[in-house]
Amino acid sequence: MQQRITINLNTDSKTTDKTTILEYCRSHGIAGIETPCGGKGTCGKCKVTVTKPYYKDVLACQTKICDGMEIIVERKESTGTKEDSMVVLTNGENVSEKINEHVNEHVNSNVVLKEETANESEKVESNEDTLAACDIGTTTVVCYLIDKETGQIISTRSGANPQRSFGADVLSRIDAAARADDNDKANGGLQMMQTQIVSLLNGWISEMLTECGRTKVSRFSVAGNTVMCHLLMGISPEKLGKAPFMPDEYFGRKFNPLDIGLENCQIMIIFPAVSGFVGGDITAGMMETVNCNELTLYLDIGTNGEMALGKGDRYVCCATAAGPAFEGAQIELGMPAAKGAVDKVWLEGRRIKYSVIGNDRPVGLCGSGLSMRLPFF
Ligand code: FES
DSSP states (O other): OOEEEEGGGGTTTTTTOOOBHHHHHHTTTOOOHHHHHHHHSHHHHHHHEEESSSEEEETTTTOOOTTTTTTEEEOOOOGOOOOHHOOOOOOOOOOOSSHHHHHIIIIIIIIIIIIOOEEEEEEEEHHHTEEEEEESSSSEEEEEEETTOOOOOOEEEEEEEGGGOOOSSHHHHHHHHHSSOOOOOGOOHHHHHHHHHHHHHHHHHHHHHHHHOOOOEEEEEEEEOOOHHHHTTTTOGGGGGGGOOOOSOOOEEEEGGGGTTOOSSEEEEEEOBBBBBOOHHHEEEEEEEETOOOOOEEEEEEEEEEEEEEEEEEEEEEEEEEEGGTTTTSTTTBBSTTEEEEEEEETTTTEEEEEEGGGOOEEEOHHHHHHHHHGOO
């Protein structure tokens, strides 16, 4: 799929000739450019074709725009990029408890959410029968609307995290959040990423409420890694990018959704982080394992990988880079393990042999292909 874009600086107050093609596309909602390194110029994945005033393939993050420039943003069907092949997991084995009992039994007593008394206006307006829950992942976002009485999921939305244009991993996002936009000082990376995620959630919640004939969410529970929660709240995650990696905020309390522009929700609760890289997504997931008297291993293998091992009230946790680290995200020809990816490389005599997923034309190297290839260098 091709998008042909013409840049007209005279009618666009947000951009100048110092703006890069990537910045222009981000601020105009033009999707399709892969940016695993977040615009540092190191991954080589953000190539677009300039057709006017010159003809050249360029890196969108390194090339400045000019008036009248024409560019083609191309999404190749066979590259196996996540946009082409992304399947977001939204279903699984469901817990049998009613949601409110579950929350009362596990969350309030163990994960130490700081309860605050709802003020009178909250009590009056609250539509007590509708809850929402959201998992904000570095790569994907999933949101559910839940009937509080039955605990049933009544509507679901899922998709790519729009902040991916600022980089595939949390370190790229931390870096981008710290960077100001040269053309729009009041609208740097942090504000842009916050706007992106809040807009996505606003759209989904509004759609789901309409679909289910409801008007308001009484409680919106958010689970995400510590960086994603900082970005949602517009808090700089800069400290998470350098030792000792201590967050500014551990969450685990109520927030007023309107403070971040989130509409149609009465109260927002963000699950507590344990440390900089063991975030609310882990504590939310561990609701199933706390108070279990058997040794339990909890795994969350996403863009970041975390594990927690323990039983009862004692667990040890650790976290490391996972997803893009196995997809060659920072390698020019790296790609997910999708059609066209070289997944195995071996020697037969003096000849290098390889296999390609889908027996197709090779397009790039996925993680296993890359690691098997390394000994030959
Ligand atoms: S985003 Fe341009 S080189 Fe990585």
